[in-house]
Amino acid sequence: MERALTSDDPRLATTLQSSPRKSGLRYVAAGIGVVGGLLLLVFGAASASPVLGVVGFVVMFAGVAFAFSAPRKSTTGPVGVVDEHGKVTPPKASAKKGAPRQGFLNRLEERWDRRREQGGR
Numbered sequence: 027m028e029r030a031l032t033s034d035d036p037r038l039a040t041t042l043q044s045s046p047r048k049s050g051l052r053y054v055a056a057g058i059g060v061v062g063g064l065l066l067l068v069f070g071a072a073s074a075s076p077v078l079g080v081v082g083f084v085v086m087f088a089g090v091a092f093a094f095s096a097p098r099k100s101t102t103g104p105v106g107v108v109d110e111h112g113k114v115t116p117p118k119a120s121a122k123k124g125a126p127r128q129g130f131l132n133r134l135e136e137r138w139d140r141r142r143e144q145g146g147r
Contacts, residue, residue, distance in 0.1 A: 034137055052093065059089025 066082025069075075107115050 030141055034141060049097075052097065056089045056093030059092065060086050063087070063089060 063082045063084070063086030066085060067079050068082070070078030070080075070082055109115060
């Protein structure tokens, strides 16, 4: 079943298999944010300044959220179809305009049916 998925939709198979790697710099920046926020929180508590304590907590929370959030995907680069000469041409949008949009599950079901028909021969 895994081989059939890989041959039918390699991009989906790759997405399901690999998790995005986060750089070490991301964790270092998040750690600096957490430590800085903790220092602000402690200093705010020691000086009886609730505003400074709240700012410190927010900075700590932002550092942790930054560490565990997924990095943004790059959308640069050519988008389209590569022909036999290696040139990238934009995808033809006119063919998709007339066709009704199908849901994700409907497309998966159609692919499954086609795969079962091809395997039964």
